[in-house]
Amino acid sequence: xxxxxxxxxxxxxxxxxxxxxxxxxxxxxxxxxxxxxxxxxxxxxxxxxxxxxxxxxxxxxxxxxxxxxxxxxxxxxxxxxxxxxxxxxxxxxxxxxxxxxxxxxxxxxxxxxxxxxxxxxxxxxxxxxxxxxxxxxxxxxxxxxxxxxxxxxxxxxxxxxxxxxxxxxxxxxxxxxxxxxxxxxxxxxxxxxxxxxxxxxxxxxxxxxxxxxxxxxxxxxxxxxxxxxxxxxxxxxxxxxxxxxxxxxxxxxxxxxxxxxxxxxxxxxxxxxxxxxxxxxxxxxxxxxxxxxxxxxxxxxxxxxxxxxxxxxxxxxxxxxxxxxxxxx
Amino acid sequence: xxxxxxxxxxxxxxxxxxxxxxxxxxxxxxxxxxxxxxxxxxxxxxxxxxxxxxxxxxxxxxxxxxxxxxxxxxxxxxxxxxxxxxxxxxxxxxxxxxxxxxxxxxxxxxxxxxxxxxxxxxxxxxxxxxxxxxxxxxxxxxxxxxxxxxxxxxxxxxxxxxxxxxxxxxxxxxxxxxxxxxxxxxxxxxxxxxxxxxxxxxxxxxxxxxxxxxxxxxxxxxxxxxxxxxxxxxxxxxxxxxxxxxxxxxxxxxxxxxxxxxxxxxxxxxxxxxxxxxxxxxxxxxxxxxxxxxxxxxxxxxxxxxxxxxxxxxxxxxxxxxxxxxxxx
Numbered sequence: 001x002x003x004x005x006x007x008x009x010x011x012x013x014x015x016x017x018x019x020x021x022x023x024x025x026x027x028x029x030x031x032x033x034x035x036x037x038x039x040x041x042x043x044x045x046x047x048x049x050x051x052x053x054x055x056x057x058x059x060x061x062x063x064x065x066x067x068x069x070x071x072x073x074x075x076x077x078x079x080x081x082x083x084x085x086x087x088x089x090x091x092x093x094x095x096x097x098x099x100x101x102x103x104x105x106x107x108x109x110x111x112x113x114x115x116x117x118x119x120x121x122x123x124x125x126x127x128x129x130x131x132x133x134x135x136x137x138x139x140x141x142x143x144x145x146x147x148x149x150x151x152x153x154x155x156x157x158x159x160x161x162x163x164x165x166x167x168x169x170x171x172x173x174x175x176x177x178x179x180x181x182x183x184x185x186x187x188x189x190x191x192x193x194x195x196x197x198x199x200x201x202x203x204x205x206x207x208x209x210x211x212x213x214x215x216x217x218x219x220x221x222x223x224x225x226x227x228x229x230x231x232x233x234x235x236x237x238x239x240x241x242x243x244x245x246x247x248x249x250x251x252x253x254x255x256x257x258x259x260x261x262x263x264x265x266x267x268x269x270x271x272x273x274x275x276x277x278x279x280x281x282x283x284x285x286x287x288x289x290x291x292x293x294x295x296x297x298x299x300x301x302x303x304x305x306x307x308x309x310x311x312x313x314x315x316x317x318x319x320x321x322x323x324x325x326x327x328x329x
Numbered sequence: 330x331x332x333x334x335x336x337x338x339x340x341x342x343x344x345x346x347x348x349x350x351x352x353x354x355x356x357x358x359x360x361x362x363x364x365x366x367x368x369x370x371x372x373x374x375x376x377x378x379x380x381x382x383x384x385x386x387x388x389x390x391x392x393x394x395x396x397x398x399x400x401x402x403x404x405x406x407x408x409x410x411x412x413x414x415x416x417x418x419x420x421x422x423x424x425x426x427x428x429x430x431x432x433x434x435x436x437x438x439x440x441x442x443x444x445x446x447x448x449x450x451x452x453x454x455x456x457x458x459x460x461x462x463x464x465x466x467x468x469x470x471x472x473x474x475x476x477x478x479x480x481x482x483x484x485x486x487x488x489x490x491x492x493x494x495x496x497x498x499x500x501x502x503x504x505x506x507x508x509x510x511x512x513x514x515x516x517x518x519x520x521x522x523x524x525x526x527x528x529x530x531x532x533x534x535x536x537x538x539x540x541x542x543x544x545x546x547x548x549x550x551x552x553x554x555x556x557x558x559x560x561x562x563x564x565x566x567x568x569x570x571x572x573x574x575x576x577x578x579x580x581x582x583x584x585x586x587x588x589x590x591x592x593x594x595x596x597x598x599x600x601x602x603x604x605x606x607x608x609x610x611x612x613x614x615x616x617x618x619x620x621x622x623x624x625x626x627x628x629x630x631x632x633x634x635x636x637x638x639x640x641x642x643x644x645x646x647x648x649x650x651x652x653x654x655x656x657x658x
Contacts, residue, residue, distance in 0.1 A: 101654060129469075134657045141611075142358060262611055262614050263607075268610070268614070269602075272462075273598075273602075274598065275600070276598070281592060285469045309642055316469070324464060
């Protein structure tokens with residue numbers, strides 16, 4: 001591997017939970033430095049010690065930043081920003097609209113190939129690490145089994161928002177929890193066809209407005225189409241104080257289970273689990289490791305859009321490959 | 330990725346449990362064909378439907394085989410065979426003497442670089458998939474935690490052999506089992522320093538010769554230095570029939586747990602588990618996936634010795650990358 005002459009210079013675009021996580025993760029990696037945070041807001045309002053700039057200034061940092069970590073949303077921010085930013089910088093993002101990844105990949109690849117930059121798209125934990133484990137399982141054990149992904153126990157932002165939109169709800173969080181008995185069934189390697197509703201239950205903690213008919217509210221939650229109607233759903237009514245004290249973190253995680261048979265009857269199981277106190281902080285940590293990989297791929301002369309499937313794990317670590325081989329292989 | 334003009338033509342060297350597993354695994358991968366098995370024994374004695382040849386004939390297969398999967402032992406076979414075979418073929422092996430991997434890598438790299446071949450060394454599940462997960466955990470979460478590897482529940486060949494060498498023992502197997510309470514402690518992210526003996530217990534199933542003093546035999550087992558003296562060891566005396574019926578499979582597996590903190594107090598855990606009915610069959614399945622990767626790396630113009638750290642997961646699958654992205658990312 002080519003020696004690095006300087007620390008990898010990183011920029012962050014977007015400063016929500018994910019952007020703050022990336023800032024923290026960079027501070028844990030001594031081979032990197034955070035050059036600046038770029039925002040569409042007034043930069044002076046950012047609650048960060050790092051230098052903050054208006055996103056409009058970003059082009060002037062062409063010679064000062066190697067890799068830009070994009071922390072915006074998948075719906076609007078990333079499809080708009082990444083093809084533009086890839087003209088000037090290597091990029092990493094967590095674009096997570098699974099169905100739209102192929103077209104997104106193509107657009108980003110055109111931009112990054114044209115500029116000679118490397119763009120790592122759709123990394124994080126799902127898509128990202130979970131995708132890698134699904135692929136690993138299916139590559140090693142192609143027959144006699146199946147791959148299942150369970151999400152949780154974890155706080156679901158979308159479902160929490162859905163609760164909050166209901167009349168009579170003052171505050172709420174929703175946890176998605178894999179059903180233990182279904183996990184066990186999948187582990188056994190028995191062939192099963194499972195919907196998301198078969199695999200998960202939903203537990204809601206709700207602060208109701210004063211005077212609201214709780215039985216009616218519970219009924220409205222449990223019958224909400226798409227969100228709760230198909231699921232085993234439990235509703236707990238709690239106080240505002242309890243919501244703040246017990247439910248303000250963003251834990252998440254999940255499990256990928258792949259089973260197969262090396263020969264008929266030989267059950268083999270590969271299982272990968274994440275248990276995360278902070279979902280955005282972990283996603284950020286993954287983005288930063290792949291920012292290093294993007295930089296190194298570029299040093300090797302590569303360009304264009306890459307996914308986690310294209311990137312060897314040896315490029316993720318700050319440590320020299322001979323040390324990794326000696327200590328971890 | 331370059332289109333393949335033919336199926337990947339694979340050879341097997343060595344036909345023990347692992348070699349038989351590789352034969353089986355190749356039959357599960359339609360993009361590969363088994364051209365022949367090479368042995369130092371009389372080829373006509375091999376219990377296989379595949380073509381069998383004497384190892385001395387191997388050089389004449391230069392134009393008929395792409396990748397050779399070496400299934401011999403790490404102590405003598407692989408250090409002798411791989412540098413020689415790498416002159417003529419891409420190779421894959423499961424060299425697993427952890428401490429000697431760096432020097433082995435160097436020797437194989439010289440041979441493979443000189444011939445322009447690709448040699449994937451030290452793959453399987455440990456070293457191999459477990460190494461990958463240790464590296465992934467440490468790359469993504471470099472601070473505030475630790476990495477622990479547990480082996481089992483599984484049959485340990487070395488410890489079973491040690492039992493069988495004792496006077497008064499007719500037959501025996503030994504299972505290595507991770508201690509559940511230590512697994513839980515490690516999962517909590519509490520910093521702990523653990524020896525192998527702290528993490529595992531050993532359970533022995535022994536068929537004693539007739540008339541042997543069982544109490545004395547049990548004492549000799551439990552006090553055997555290196556093998557059992559440091560461990561919590563349980564001995565069960567069973568009949569020959571029970572040994573044959575209940576303990577003739579080779580199950581194994583284990584767990585890699587990496588914990589870290591994205592910021593102080595945010596515990597994040599990455600956990601990878603294998604639960605295998607057949608240890609050699611699974612190792613064989615991994616070798617075959619990496620045989621495909623070796624072939625593809627060579628198609629990309631690469632040569633020399635490679636480890637799992639150098640190889641992106643996208644090269645392990647028989648399926649086209651755009652399908653993988655669409656369905657698994």
